[in-house]
Amino acid sequence: MGDHVNLFHGFWSYGDQMIHGCFSKVGLGRLKGLVSSTTMIVFFFFILFASRLNWMDIPIIRGSQFGQIIFSSRSTKKHHERIEFPLNCSDSGLPRKCPDNYPSVFEPDESSIKTCPDYFRWIHQDLQQWKSSGITKEMIERGKPSAHFRLVIVKGKAYVEKYSKPYQTRDAFTVWGILQLLRLYPGKIPDLDLLFYSGDKTMIKKRDYQGPNATSPPPVFHYCGEEEALDIVFPDWTFWGWAEVNIMPWEEMLKAIKKGNERVKWEERTPYAYWRGNPYVAADRVDFLKCNLSDKYDWNVRLYSQDWRKEIKQGFKHSKLEDQCTHRYKIYIEGATWSVSEKYILACDSMTLMIKPKYFDFFSRSLAPLQHYWPISSKSKCSDLKFAVEWGNNHTDKAQAIGKAGSKLIEQFLTMRNVYDYMFHLLNEYSKLLKFKPTIPSKAKRVCSETTACSEKGLYKELKVKSMVKSPSEKLPCALPPPYEPHAIQASLDTKEKITRQVETWETEYWNELTN
Ligand SMILES: *[C@@H]1O[C@H](CO)[C@@H](O)[C@H](O)[C@H]1NC(C)=O
Numbered sequence: 340m341g342d343h344v345n346l347f348h349g350f351w352s353y354g355d356q357m358i359h360g361c362f363s364k365v366g367l368g369r370l371k372g373l374v375s376s377t378t379m380i381v382f383f384f385f386i387l388f389a390s391r392l393n394w395m396d397i398p399i400i401r402g403s404q405f406g407q408i409i410f411s412s413r414s415t416k417k418h419h420e421r422i423e424f425p426l427n428c429s430d431s432g433l434p435r436k437c438p439d440n441y442p443s444v445f446e447p448d449e450s451s452i453k454t455c456p457d458y459f460r461w462i463h464q465d466l467q468q469w470k471s472s473g474i475t476k477e478m479i480e481r482g483k484p485s486a487h488f489r490l491v492i493v494k495g496k497a498y499v500e501k502y503s504k505p506y507q508t509r510d511a512f513t514v515w516g517i518l519q520l521l522r523l524y525p526g527k528i529p530d531l532d533l534l535f536y537s538g539d540k541t542m543i544k545k546r547d548y549q550g551p552n553a554t555s556p557p558p559v560f561h562y563c564g565e566e567e568a569l570d571i572v573f574p575d576w577t578f579w580g581w582a583e584v585n586i587m588p589w590e591e592m593l594k595a596i597k598k599g600n601e602r603v604k605w606e607e608r609t610p611y612a613y614w615r616g617n618p619y620v621a622a623d624r625v626d627f628l629k630c631n632l633s634d635k636y637d638w639n640v641r642l643y644s645q646d647w648r649k650e651i652k653q654g655f656k657h658s659k660l661e662d663q664c665t666h667r668y669k670i671y672i673e674g675a676t677w678s679v680s681e682k683y684i685l686a687c688d689s690m691t692l693m694i695k696p697k698y699f700d701f702f703s704r705s706l707a708p709l710q711h712y713w714p715i716s717s718k719s720k721c722s723d724l725k726f727a728v729e730w731g732n733n734h735t736d737k738a739q740a741i742g743k744a745g746s747k748l749i750e751q752f753l754t755m756r757n758v759y760d761y762m763f764h765l766l767n768e769y770s771k772l773l774k775f776k777p778t779i780p781s782k783a784k785r786v787c788s789e790t791t792a793c794s795e796k797g798l799y800k801e802l803k804v805k806s807m808v809k810s811p812s813e814k815l816p817c818a819l820p821p822p823y824e825p826h827a828i829q830a831s832l833d834t835k836e837k838i839t840r841q842v843e844t845w846e847t848e849y850w851n852e853l854t855n
Pocket residue numbers: 427428429430436437438440
């Protein structure tokens with residue numbers, strides 16, 4: 340089952356980016372919130388000791404202000420001092436100004452460029468629609484009713500015009516993410532003008548732009564896409580944190596989940612399929628509740644309804660994602676559209692039972708059935724789930740391997756470095772399609788980390804401080820691989836379909852045998 344799904348992988352060599360990413364790129368400052376001061380001191384001496392011995396290729400910390408200056412000691416390579424620029428809220432005047440001491444160019448000292456993971460190739464696919472026509476100002480003007488905000492970058496500075504308020508603070512955290520990209524690669528992000536929609540539903544439906552009198556579709560950035568839509572897929576806000584439900588930035592979450600994974604070994608996990616979430620966001624999720632354990636049936640499924648209001652009152656005691664890797668199987672089911680839960684579920688080392696999704700996010704099109712997850716049809720979910728769990732408990736090695744492969748993939752795909760590089764290439768390719776020179780809209784406001792975070796309070800501020808990029812990158816973004824050949828995309832879809840059919844055949848045989 341492994342060799343004919345090549346399109347989905349072929350990126351195993353990118354795994355080392357995490358180690359560099361945590362320490363030298365985004366800075367040690369972000370670790371502060373994670374560990375107590377005692378462990379911090381122990382950690383400090385460990386690093387000092389380790390780097391003396393030269394068996395850890397990480398920077399040494401110097402100076403009295405912890406985390407302010409990092410002295411790079413790349414073995415015998417050139418030594419240079421890297422200055423960090425933490426959030427500077429010293430200017431209390433209103434409107435707040437953006438400090439002008441952040442570097443406006445970045446000078447990578449590593450010339451070697453790695454190729455980005457394969458899933459970056461979907462960038463070409465998502466922009467395909469505008470390849471021949473280009474993107475005109477008129478298209479953007481026409482897309483305004485479908486967008487929550489417009490983001491313009493001119494000479495490395497960002498400007499935002501808000502059109503309407505989306506749910507919670509999704510837009511603010513999305514803008515924050517883009518601001519951090521500007522800090523990671525200063526001087527590298529081209530001028531651009533884009534529309535962003537922060538809701539759930541896809542906005543630009545293909546069917547609205549067909550027929551003889553059809554206008555060309557406006558380009559709108561969004562967190563998810565689907566076969567029938569043209570939304571341009573962009574990483575969602577949770578990579579920088581989800582304040583309303585106490586979810587930390589992705590890098591920190593992943594670390595916590597991995598630590599949680601070590602608490603209960605796969606064999607010792609509860610041999611059932613687990614899901615916890617809010618069912619009342621989609622009819623399919625409500626329907627899914629019928630698979631739960633009852634006096635009449637046991638579909639090997641254990642479901643828990645998340646009441647966020649109650650969780651908020653009780654301090655998120657039962658919703659901690661790192662405490663939810665206790666079952667051998669975890670179920671992924673879409674919400675109103677895609678669900679941000681996907682990456683947390685896949686990271687658990689449990690086998691993910693994926694109820695056939697209709698929507699995709701920027702990385703999910705490169706997941707392969709029976710390799711990274713087990714496919715479940717949405718029509719016969721309960722019986723499919725029962726079969727999958729029983730199969731897994733009969734074939735523990737294989738089930739465990741699928742679980743591990745899914746987690747490993749997430750860890751390698753979704754280093755923050757890759758997330759930023761994906762954003763970088765998507766914006767870069769997008770800007771190449773613009774037929775006009777972006778200018779600052781009259782109603783747009785200049786935004787930077789300071790205008791965005793300084794006036795925030797509590798967790799809203801904490802998440803931003805934690806996920807902040809404190810100095811420019813030391814290396815270039817990865818190199819964007821070429822587009823998929825159309826036949827390769829079709830072949831991969833066919834393969835997925837074939838594997839799914841195979842699983843369905845096993846299911847049918849199993850149920851026939853039981854009822855005979
Ligand atoms: C913070 O910004 C102000 C100007 O807004 C500047 O004078 C000051 O030097 C900055 N502080 C740091 C630590 O960069």
